[in-house]
Every structure is written in C-alpha cells, then in structure tokens.
Amino acid sequence: MFPLIQRCCFHTPFKLQTLTGPRLLLRYGKNKTTCSSLSLCLRRDVCLLSRSPHLSPPSVYATKLQAFHTSLPFFKKKTPKESETKDLGILKQSMKSLKDSPKPALYLSLAGLIPFVSVPLPMAIQGTYYPELAFAQILYGAVTVSFLGGMRWGFALPEDSPAKPDWLNLANSTVPPLLAWQALLFKDVTHGAVMLIMALGIALHYDVSLLPPYPRWFKVLRVVGTIVMVLSLLATAALKTFSEQQLSNSRNKWQNTK
Known part of the structure; x- marks a missing residue:
C-alpha cells in the first residue's frame, strides 16, 4: 500500500x-x-x-528564449530607403566633384562630345540613315580613343609623376589606339562601332581603376563622356539596322507587286 x-x-x-x-x-x-x-x-x-532538469519548465523556456535571440543583426535586409539615400549621396558627390573641375577641362570635354551626338540626332529626326555621317562618327571616335590612350604617356613621363613609365602604363596606352585602327578597317559601321565601344571601355578601366592618382573630377568626367560616346555609337548602329530592315521590306513589297 x-x-x-x-x-x-x-x-x-x-x-x-x-x-x-x-x-x-x-x-x-x-x-x-x-x-x-x-x-x-x-x-x-x-x-x-x-531539481531534475526533466521536470523544470523554466529551463525549457530559457532555452527557447536563447534560441529566439540568436539572430544576428547583419542578416537583416536593408530597407529601400537606405539604398536610395546612398545612391543619392553618391550622385550628389559626383555632381559636386564635376562642378569643381577646371572650367577649360569641363567645357572642352563637353564640346568634344558634340560630334558624337550630332550624327545620330539629325538622322533620328529626319528618319533617314546617312552612311557618310556614320563613317565620320567612326573616324572621330578612333581619333578620340587614340587621344585617350596617348594621354597616359603624358601622365607617366614626368619625373615627379606618381605613375611610373614602366611596361604596364606605357604598353596599356597603346591598346586603345590599336583597337581604333582595327575599327577603321571594318567595312561595316556596326562592327566598327562595337570595336570602338570596346576600346572606350578599356580606356575607362585604365583611367579609373589602374591609375588612382587621377583627381576625382577627372574620373567623373571620363565616366560621363564615355557613357555619352557609347550611347551615340549604339544609336548610330541601331539606326543603320533599322534602315536596312526598312529597305529590305520595301524591296520585298516591290517584288511581290511584280
């Protein structure tokens, strides 16, 4: 009992x-x-x-609370407002550095973009494609790429320059002119535009990444100028393709009427 x-x-x-x-x-x-x-x-x-741990409910709740508070703060996703504010801050700094650039460098760089923009703009307005203007744009683009490549020689040759006149700096400056020369050998304007876009991208990579002693305003100016030149070349290539499609469609209609 x-x-x-x-x-x-x-x-x-x-x-x-x-x-x-x-x-x-x-x-x-x-x-x-x-x-x-x-x-x-x-x-x-x-x-x-x-006192046995199997019959004490507070220990179970304590372990649950410890497991609940083990989340780390860096796993939390950033709110879109934080990313937007960071992007706005970068844009404001870029615009400020662009305004702080010397006036001759700013005005001459913007004036050098006029031949690029003046080719696809009238063709888009008139709705016609001019092969002569497109070839002139390719020729001017090749000259601009050669200038951007040779500019590195003038930066590396002075004795007090932070960039040394070694094989890396001097040999890399010859790559964009070689690509520009190759762009002039193509009979098709689209192929020449693609080659110039590659040369502009390589020159921008050299100026922004490989040569950090350049001032910030110059890097921002190079990025803006490269974007405008690349968009102008792409617009010319797109207008050429569109005009060829229209010409082929008109020929097919003319043959079908016969």
Whole structure:
C-alpha cells in the first residue's frame, strides 16, 4: 500500500520505489528511528526530483528564449530607403566633384562630345540613315580613343609623376589606339562601332581603376563622356539596322507587286 501511495503522490521512479518500500524498513531496522529516517529519505528524494532538469519548465523556456535571440543583426535586409539615400549621396558627390573641375577641362570635354551626338540626332529626326555621317562618327571616335590612350604617356613621363613609365602604363596606352585602327578597317559601321565601344571601355578601366592618382573630377568626367560616346555609337548602329530592315521590306513589297 505504501509504494502505491508514494508512486501516486510523489511520482518517483521504479528504482526509488524499491528502495522506499519494506526493504528500506529492513535496512534501517525495527527501531524507534525508522520513521524519522524514512521521512528524511523521502524529503531527500523529493528534493532530487524537484531539481531534475526533466521536470523544470523554466529551463525549457530559457532555452527557447536563447534560441529566439540568436539572430544576428547583419542578416537583416536593408530597407529601400537606405539604398536610395546612398545612391543619392553618391550622385550628389559626383555632381559636386564635376562642378569643381577646371572650367577649360569641363567645357572642352563637353564640346568634344558634340560630334558624337550630332550624327545620330539629325538622322533620328529626319528618319533617314546617312552612311557618310556614320563613317565620320567612326573616324572621330578612333581619333578620340587614340587621344585617350596617348594621354597616359603624358601622365607617366614626368619625373615627379606618381605613375611610373614602366611596361604596364606605357604598353596599356597603346591598346586603345590599336583597337581604333582595327575599327577603321571594318567595312561595316556596326562592327566598327562595337570595336570602338570596346576600346572606350578599356580606356575607362585604365583611367579609373589602374591609375588612382587621377583627381576625382577627372574620373567623373571620363565616366560621363564615355557613357555619352557609347550611347551615340549604339544609336548610330541601331539606326543603320533599322534602315536596312526598312529597305529590305520595301524591296520585298516591290517584288511581290511584280
């Protein structure tokens, strides 16, 4: 009867029950201190059960809270407002550095973009393609690329220049002129425009990445000028393709009428 009451009230395991039953009475003997020793043993067993980690719910909740707060802050996604503010800050700095550039360099660079823009703009307005103007744009682009390549020689040759006149700086400056010469050998204007775009990209990479001593206003001016030149060449190539498609369609219609 006593083991059943102990199992129902204190939820002790089976091993504990075998020790707290009649065997425990025989172990301590039939004397007057049996009841007191039995009560002390029961108290000790109850304390051990109350301290066991399997029956303490606070430990479970603590582990859950610890697992819940293990998220690191750098995994959080940036809000679009932060990215927009950073982009606006970069644009403002670029425009400010462009305004701080020397006036002769700024005005002459912008004037040098007029021949590029003046070729596709009238053709787009009139809706006609002029091969002579397109070839003139390719020729002017080749001259501009050669100028951008030779400009690096003038930067590396002075004695107090941060760029050394080594093989890297001087040989890289000859790559854009060679690509410009190759662009003039193509009979197709589209192929020449693609070659000039490659040469402009290589020259921009040299000026922005390989030669960091250039001032910031010059790098911004080079990026803006390269973008305008590349868009002008692409517009001329697109107008040529569009005019060829129109010409082929008109020829097909004329042959079908016959």
